[in-house]
Amino acid sequence: MGAMKKLINEPGDVVSEALRGMAAAHPDRLRVDHENRIVYRKDAPRTGKVGLISGGGSGHEPMHGGFVGLGMLDAACAGEVFTSPVPDQMMAATKEVDAGAGVLHIVKNYTGDVMNFEMAAELAAADAGTEVLSVVTNDDVAVQDSLYTAGRRGVGVTVLLEKIVGAAAEEGQPLQQVADLAKRVNDNGRSMGMALTSCTVPAAGKPTFDLADNEMEVGIGIHGEPGRQRLPLAPAKEIAAMLVDPVVSDLPYQQGDSVIAFMNGMGGTPLIELYLMYNEVAQLLDRAGITIARSLVGNYITSLEMAGCSVTLLKVDDDLVRLWDAPVNTPGLRWGA
Amino acid sequence: MGVDNFVNWLRDAAGSLHDNAAYLTELDSAIGDADHGANMDRGFRAIVALLDETSFETVDELMKKAGMTLVSKVGGASGPLYGTFFLRFGTALAGADLTPATIGEAFTAGVGGILQRGKAELGDKTMYDAWAPALDAYDAAVAGGADLAGALTAAAEAAAKGRDATVPLVARKGRASYLGERSAGHQDPGATSTTLLLESAARTLP
Numbered sequence: 001m002g003a004m005k006k007l008i009n010e011p012g013d014v015v016s017e018a019l020r021g022m023a024a025a026h027p028d029r030l031r032v033d034h035e036n037r038i039v040y041r042k043d044a045p046r047t048g049k050v051g052l053i054s055g056g057g058s059g060h061e062p063m064h065g066g067f068v069g070l071g072m073l074d075a076a077c078a079g080e081v082f083t084s085p086v087p088d089q090m091m092a093a094t095k096e097v098d099a100g101a102g103v104l105h106i107v108k109n110y111t112g113d114v115m116n117f118e119m120a121a122e123l124a125a126a127d128a129g130t131e132v133l134s135v136v137t138n139d140d141v142a143v144q145d146s147l148y149t150a151g152r153r154g155v156g157v158t159v160l161l162e163k164i165v166g167a168a169a170e171e172g173q174p175l176q177q178v179a180d181l182a183k184r185v186n187d188n189g190r191s192m193g194m195a196l197t198s199c200t201v202p203a204a205g206k207p208t209f210d211l212a213d214n215e216m217e218v219g220i221g222i223h224g225e226p227g228r229q230r231l232p233l234a235p236a237k238e239i240a241a242m243l244v245d246p247v248v249s250d251l252p253y254q255q256g257d258s259v260i261a262f263m264n265g266m267g268g269t270p271l272i273e274l275y276l277m278y279n280e281v282a283q284l285l286d287r288a289g290i291t292i293a294r295s296l297v298g299n300y301i302t303s304l305e306m307a308g309c310s311v312t313l314l315k316v317d318d319d320l321v322r323l324w325d326a327p328v329n330t331p332g333l334r335w336g337a
Numbered sequence: 338m339g340v341d342n343f344v345n346w347l348r349d350a351a352g353s354l355h356d357n358a359a360y361l362t363e364l365d366s367a368i369g370d371a372d373h374g375a376n377m378d379r380g381f382r383a384i385v386a387l388l389d390e391t392s393f394e395t396v397d398e399l400m401k402k403a404g405m406t407l408v409s410k411v412g413g414a415s416g417p418l419y420g421t422f423f424l425r426f427g428t429a430l431a432g433a434d435l436t437p438a439t440i441g442e443a444f445t446a447g448v449g450g451i452l453q454r455g456k457a458e459l460g461d462k463t464m465y466d467a468w469a470p471a472l473d474a475y476d477a478a479v480a481g482g483a484d485l486a487g488a489l490t491a492a493a494e495a496a497a498k499g500r501d502a503t504v505p506l507v508a509r510k511g512r513a514s515y516l517g518e519r520s521a522g523h524q525d526p527g528a529t530s531t532t533l534l535l536e537s538a539a540r541t542l543p
Contacts, residue, residue: 082372083376087409088408115455119408203362221515223512225515228516
């Protein structure tokens with residue numbers, strides 16, 4: 001395995017220098033608290049609006065900092081690469097974006113993220129009396145949800161949730177309603193991912209796992225953690241079926257159900273391959289009698305330079321499609337505004 | 338003994354975690370996300386920086402501040418877990434004489450905090466698999482009349498055995514649990530850093 005080859009200065013400075021870059025690139029939409037590593041919507045707090053905060057380890061860009069702005073998040077807390085942010089950050093962000101309507105924490109289901117957000121919510125409630133509700137995303141069907149695991153991971157649905165819930169908060173829905181909506185989105189979305197290559201955490205300096213040229217890892221998460229199954233590389237058609245089948249079979253689907261179909265890249269896979277994969281997914285859904293109401297194709301929840309993809313299907317009704325179509329203006333997603 | 342022993346413990350632990358950072362990260366690469374060594378090193382370097390600029394009058398004040406530093410600097414699951422340990426450990430020693438018995442009570446409180454925050458059970462392949470036997474061995478040694486050095490040595494040895502016993506286990510908590518059966522055959526990074534902490538305590542506290 002070769003030496004680490006990255007566009008960096010010092011491994012320890014990657015997160016802070018990337019945040020400086022975000023601040024420099026998007027001064028119209030964002031402001032960044034560099035000390036606490038929090039990306040804020042420039043005009044936060046918005047009076048009367050529920051504050052939406054997410055956060056997590058870095059290395060998943062554009063998630064979450066790239067989803068801060070009109071119609072999505074009010075703040076995103078950046079941890080070290082693949083490491084949860086700490087309670088101080090979420091407490092500071094919670095106080096900053098609270099405009100009297102309360103704050104929703106959007107947390108991906110990883111042991112560290114859940115613990116750190118929990119501590120922050122307890123402290124913010126005790127300290128400033130801010131009303132905080134939380135939603136934990138856990139849409140990854142690769143993980144058996146049982147007493148014997150930490151539960152399913154939060155992956156692709158998190159992106160769709162932040163967009164849809166962001167629209168609801170933007171139109172002034174109250175905290176409980178926004179939290180209920182977040183839960184509904186999570187409950188109706190499922191994801192499955194795969195990797196063609198590993199990825200290298202800058203501080204580690206070498207790939208997290210080794211994958212031979214003729215192998216792929218199926219059931220991958222977004223932290224370079226190995227998946228559940230290592231298989232020989234297969235044609236895209238077969239890989240698409242390996243991803244779509246467990247996603248579709250995990251929820252009751254009926255003929256004519258509509259979905260948002262999200263073909264996500266892990267960071268190192270070009271769009272030409274993602275569109276090729278999307279074509280396979282669309283054909284599989286057509287055969288299953290599932291209607292694609294909206295689509296999203298691109299690198300949105302990534303795992304550094306890992307090559308590979310994930311498929312997320314979110315079952316939607318007219319209300320969710322309306323919120324999906326609502327204006328959004330963030331560095332990572334923008335339409336209608 | 339006094340607050341200086343605990344300062345020495347934290348400094349010694351920081352050195353040990355720094356020396357073993359690459360090893361911990363390597364263990365974490367196999368079944369986790371390759372950040373445990375770097376995270377623990379960052380947290381304990383922050384504690385050393387704190388010790389360099391602040392002097393502490395009491396053990397509880399020192400340990401609580403060390404715990405908050407870990408919560409603030411480590412991230413991941415290790416930050417809240419180790420942070421909670423030191424917070425509870427310090428709180429339990431507030432106003433107490435430093436004896437093998439009171440330190441044992443503080444250990445019990447600290448491990449209770451880890452259990453409450455992490456919700457792990459014995460055999461889940463987590464740091465608790467090192468903490469639980471260490472605490473039992475400590476209590477048994479004190480009950481048998483051991484001094485602090487004897488009790489801590491027994492605790493460190495039991496932690497090492499618990500750490501080694503995580504190798505064949507299938508993880509049921511934390512990121513390694515996503516691997517299912519594939520997590521077997523690897524030593525748990527959290528149980529490994531816990532053992533380093535306790536070995537350091539046995540070197541420095543008595």
